[in-house]
Every structure is written in C-alpha cells, then in structure tokens.
Amino acid sequence: MARLFVAVWPPDDVVTHLAALPRPDEAGVRWTTPAQWHVTLHFCGSADLDAATAALARVTAAPGAATMGPSVQRLGAGVVQVPVGGLDAVAAAVRLAFAGVGEPQPDRPFVGHLTLARLRRTRRCSLLGAPVAATFAVDEVALVRSTTDPDGAVYDTVAVQRLRG
Secondary structure: OOOEEEEOOOHHHHHHHHOOOOOOOOOEEOOOOOHHHHHEEEEEEEEEEHHHHHHHHOOOEEEEEEEOOEEEEOOOOOEEEOOHHHHHOHHHHHHHHHOOOOOOOOOOOOOOEEEEEEEEEOOOOOOOOOOEEEEEEOOOEEEEEEEEEEEEEEEEHHHHEEEEO
16 A cells, blocks of 8 residues: 555746745745645545556546646645646546545545645745746646655655546
C-alpha cells in the first residue's frame, strides 16, 4: 500500500513563473516548494500500487489546457493557492477510472488549484491577491506517491498516462 494521488505537473516555465513570486518568512506561513507544485485531480489515500496503476491506464480524456489565475487566493482557512481552471473533464475521467481504488473520498466538486503555502494559526499571507496568469497544455496525468519527510511531503511520479480523447 502506498499514499497516492493523480496529478498534473506544471511545465518548467510555469514553475519558474511561480517561483518568482515573493515568499518572505512570515509567522504561520509554511511555503511549499517548487518540487511539490502540482494540481491534484484525485486523491487515492492509501492504495494498492498495482490497482492504481491499472486504473491510471483506464483514464480516457482529451488533452486540454490549464489556466492559472487570476490571482493568489485562499482556499478554506488554511491554504494559499492559485486557482487552476480547465481541468474539470480530466478530473472527472480520472475519478471514474479510479472508482473503488484506494480510500473512499468525500463526494465534493473538483476545485482545481496549486498550493503555494499552508497557514497555521494565521489567516494572513502577503502573497494573497498577487496577480498570477499562466496557461499550459495538459496532455498527460501522473500517478504520484507521497512520502512524509521532516521537511514536508516528497512526491515521486510512479506512472504516467497520456491523454487521448
């Protein structure tokens, strides 16, 4: 069993664009690293790797484009993120292919986003409201394993599925 999710990785130029945003030391703000930046399409939780790899191979969705922005926003009370649109159909196809794989997940709508920071005991972050605009092609999805490290989560791609519609 592994802790798994399905994601879209932004391309290098988008990562470079996001990395240029100011991320000063702020009380209660824990910044994510560029190696952690992704858009989660489906969280599996603890899942059998073979079953998840087989589910990934069943994903059928057309390639598309992801659009980030228009600004850095809060998601709930504790996440500082950039909204990412354009991936609803891909996320729905992934969810369908992964039915019955991993831990049962709450039935809630997909909210595309890329997490830049997590807030703890604060609601303030200097980056909130900063403009962000980027669009990138999405032609594959990745099955990603998450492991815990003292410095935060470490993600590694274990399988990739090219999109075809």
